[in-house]
Amino acid sequence: xxxxxxxxxxxxxxxxxxxxxxxxxxxxxxxxxxxxxxxxxxxxxxxxxxxxxxxxxxxxxxxxxxxxxxxxxxxxxxxxxxxxxxxxxxxxxxxxxxxxxxxxxxxxxxxxxxxxxxxxxxxxxxxxxxxxxxxxxxxxxxxxxxxxxxxxxxxxxxxxxxxxxxxxxxxxxxxxxxxxxxxxxxx
Amino acid sequence: xxxxxxxxxxxxxxxxxxxxxxxxxxxxxxxxxxxxxxxxxxxxxxxxxxxxxxxxxxxxxxxxxxxxxxxxxxxxxxxxxxxxxxxxxxxxxxxxxxxxxxxxxxxxxxxxxxxxxxxxxxxxxxxxxxxxxxxxxxxxxxxxxxxxxxxxxxxxxxxxxxxxxxxxxxxxxxxxxxxxxxxxxxxxxxxxxxxxxxxxxxxxxxxxxxxxxxxxxxxxxxxxxxxxxxxxxxxxxxxxxxxxxxxxxxxxxxxxxxxxxxxxxxxxxxxxxxxxxxxxxxxxxxxxxxxxxxxxxxxxxxxxxxxxxxxxxxxxxxxxxxxxxxxxxxxxxxxxxxxxxxxxxxxxxxxxxxxxxxxxxxxxxxxxxxxxxxxxxxxxxxxxxxxx
Numbered sequence: 001x002x003x004x005x006x007x008x009x010x011x012x013x014x015x016x017x018x019x020x021x022x023x024x025x026x027x028x029x030x031x032x033x034x035x036x037x038x039x040x041x042x043x044x045x046x047x048x049x050x051x052x053x054x055x056x057x058x059x060x061x062x063x064x065x066x067x068x069x070x071x072x073x074x075x076x077x078x079x080x081x082x083x084x085x086x087x088x089x090x091x092x093x094x095x096x097x098x099x100x101x102x103x104x105x106x107x108x109x110x111x112x113x114x115x116x117x118x119x120x121x122x123x124x125x126x127x128x129x130x131x132x133x134x135x136x137x138x139x140x141x142x143x144x145x146x147x148x149x150x151x152x153x154x155x156x157x158x159x160x161x162x163x164x165x166x167x168x169x170x171x172x173x174x175x176x177x178x179x180x181x182x183x184x185x186x187x
Numbered sequence: 188x189x190x191x192x193x194x195x196x197x198x199x200x201x202x203x204x205x206x207x208x209x210x211x212x213x214x215x216x217x218x219x220x221x222x223x224x225x226x227x228x229x230x231x232x233x234x235x236x237x238x239x240x241x242x243x244x245x246x247x248x249x250x251x252x253x254x255x256x257x258x259x260x261x262x263x264x265x266x267x268x269x270x271x272x273x274x275x276x277x278x279x280x281x282x283x284x285x286x287x288x289x290x291x292x293x294x295x296x297x298x299x300x301x302x303x304x305x306x307x308x309x310x311x312x313x314x315x316x317x318x319x320x321x322x323x324x325x326x327x328x329x330x331x332x333x334x335x336x337x338x339x340x341x342x343x344x345x346x347x348x349x350x351x352x353x354x355x356x357x358x359x360x361x362x363x364x365x366x367x368x369x370x371x372x373x374x375x376x377x378x379x380x381x382x383x384x385x386x387x388x389x390x391x392x393x394x395x396x397x398x399x400x401x402x403x404x405x406x407x408x409x410x411x412x413x414x415x416x417x418x419x420x421x422x423x424x425x426x427x428x429x430x431x432x433x434x435x436x437x438x439x440x441x442x443x444x445x446x447x448x449x450x451x452x453x454x455x456x457x458x459x460x461x462x463x464x465x466x467x468x469x470x471x472x473x474x475x476x477x478x479x480x481x482x483x484x485x486x487x488x489x490x491x492x493x494x495x496x497x498x499x500x501x502x503x504x505x506x507x508x509x510x511x512x513x514x515x516x517x518x519x520x521x522x523x524x525x526x527x528x529x530x531x532x533x534x535x536x537x538x539x540x541x542x543x544x545x546x547x548x549x550x551x552x553x554x555x556x557x558x559x560x561x562x563x564x565x566x567x568x569x570x571x572x573x574x575x
Binding site: 002003004005006007008009010011012013014039040042068069070071072073074075076079099100101102103104105108128131134135138139140 | 191193194195196197198221223224225226227228229230231234235238242243244252253254255258276277278279280281282283285286289290293314315316317319320321322323324325326367371372374379380381382383460461462463464507511514515553554555556
């Protein structure tokens with residue numbers, strides 16, 4: 001029979017976690033809604049434009065913050081800019097998790113928003129849904145809200161993306177815990 | 188023109204010190220002060236390797252079981268306390284000396300490589316290295332390391348023939364140790380926490396090489412990059428090694444033209460609209476370096492010439508690409524897109540065998556910026572303890 005030994009665990013994981021999804025976005029009329037964009041995914045530019053119009057029609061104020069490079073002096077400025085922007089919004093819609101590093105930064109920024117007390121939903125495409133949840137958990141916010149869009153998406157034309165924006169809007173509201181107006185919420 | 192130039196930030200990674208009494212010195216007391224969980228397994232390389240794969244610790248190659256005795260012995264040959272926090276990984280997990288040593292033992296790395304490994308980890312966890320993106324991306328990127336100073340010979344870090352891989356020294360185990368730390372502490376597991384589409388052989392054994400600074404006509408890389416003389420390591424992100432063959436050129440400008448044009452292809456990360464800026468690391472062999480330096484004695488001039496050739500015409504790109512590149516101001520007045528924002532962002536070092544003919548292209552992931560760290564000199568723990 002082979003002898004037994006004790007070996008030391010080489011892994012490290014953060015032990016803390018916040019499993020709460022954070023506050024519902026609630027009634028959006030009168031709220032300040034912020035979209036986090038990036039420089040890669042034009043499909044997310046198109047969808048956020050579509051959704052922003054619906055939010056404005058419902059009486060919300062909409063702003064956009066675009067993520068660029070996160071290293072060097074520009075990265076430092078990005079970190080400052082993000083913090084400042086988060087102070088100006090009540091609801092964050094953070095995208096787009098549609099690749100590896102961009103999912104990483106989407107989730108990182110979404111966690112920053114959620115940790116700042118902003119009602120936050122990250123937006124991922126189907127192929128990156130599981131990854132988004134994994135990174136949220138590793139980032140200490142396993143309960144982060146993630147709304148999932150179909151994949152592939154960025155390869156589609158504007159005419160093809162518009163119907164996706166329409167089709168997935170109601171689902172976005174549901175994940176956000178939001179309604180456009182008090183009447184809708186009551187209904 | 189609104190090209191974003193690369194300027195290092197002032198952000199520093201925060202690594203607060205932790206814990207306890209140092210009364211027992213770095214070698215530890217009779218009491219247990221290694222805090223890692225212990226797991227029971229069979230006492231053989233084969234059994235432990237299987238066990239490590241079941242636990243998600245392994246890389247598929249045979250591993251040495253990290254027993255208390257082996258970890259303590261490794262520590263005793265250095266003067267680091269196991270609870271010392273070296274860095275926080277992208278998910279805020281803590282990379283302590285203890286975790287580094289456990290992984291180094293598993294990889295078979297020599298005890299005297301600890302300070303090099305620590306410096307490497309410190310380098311890649313600097314905010315400007317952007318490990319958050321490097322870890323998660325679909326790209327096959329991994330950190331590569333260039334070592335300067337006498338420690339190259341002490342640890343047999345290759346810088347001559349075969350320096351980018353295949354030389355039989357324990358440098359391979361050092362590279363593997365860093366890779367295991369990336370897996371087990373930084374959590375870089377394909378399909379789980381990294382979405383790398385293809386991965387890379389470099390994600391197994393890593394890439395760690397020296398600069399043949401004695402053959403370089405210019406100052407050592409660490410000195411040029413960070414003002415550090417002596418033992419130092421420069422971490423850079425790379426999506427792989429690329430060979431550039433030139434058996435025909437005879438002068439500095441001709442060699443640099445070939446190198447610059449060869450590293451420039453439309454699908455390289457540095458030309459992607461997804462990355463506004465990028466560095467480029469290039470190894471020049473000693474024979475070419477000597478030829479180049481005869482005409483261009485200053486490294487800045489070499490970088491400028493190379494940079495001018497490391498560009499592609501904008502009309503190589505399709506309209507959707509151009510829309511984004513134009514928005515970033517990356518199309519210059521000459522109608523070209525350059526691999527890096529400025530000549531300084533082409534990082535050059537001298538390495539390789541004396542046969543000449545080849546250069547080594549090491550494309551960057553993109554926004555990850557090379558970081559250079561000094562390597563501390565270790566004193567054996569028993570000496571430190573005696574001194575205390």
